[in-house]
Amino acid sequence: MSFNEAFKAIADPNRRKILSLLKKGDLTAGEIAEHFDMQKPSVSHHLKILKQADLVEDRRVGQHIYYSLNTTVFQDLMSWFYDILQKEGDKS
Amino acid sequence: MSFNEAFKAIADPNRRKILSLLKKGDLTAGEIAEHFDMQKPSVSHHLKILKQADLVEDRRVGQHIYYSLNTTVFQDLMSWFYDILQKEGDKS
DNA sequence: TAGATATTTAGACAAATTTCTAAATATCGA
């Protein structure tokens, strides 16, 4: 069910930026927010959407909540691209 | 400029379906519309968005307008995924 | 040129999205 959700999640440039930041290592919500001009609740909202799409995971450590990439769904998205690019496929 | 536009374009399931249909061969706007429950102007709207994102090209042949995949931008999108998946990258 | 077919454009409208501020929740440290 999160295939479509994931495509929608990565459609937003702020969320793609979050994913790029996490590529380099896990970050807390606050650290992520420092990279944006938005208010923290807005960043939190984007994190929620990424989480619902299974693109990131979160874990609490004391007062902080750490976010990290969950790469498994990326594989599925990549597969869709592969399928489009290789002619003579048969996925509907 | 069409990198973000392309990500937005593929966020819609109807548009992804159009791209999948075109994978098998070029189709006219009317043939594409036959695969959907939407009215033709709505399909035309989706085609316009795909065209603006450089994901498809169109050419008129008599009364018909044929649509075909333009795979060059797909490569760019794929690159973004690759970049996320391989750790230790340095794209911001 | 007139009528038929194929497609797009224009404009309206409802639903979804993005952002904000204010308030709530969770944890830490004294």
Add this chain to the structure above:
DNA sequence: TCGATATTTAGAAATTTGTCTAAATATCTA
């Protein structure tokens, strides 16, 4: 337990998106 810090939740407002109907444009054929 209280106050400070970190983060999310709630709810409102503005913008964007997806769809529709009606009308316009382009091409073909008789």
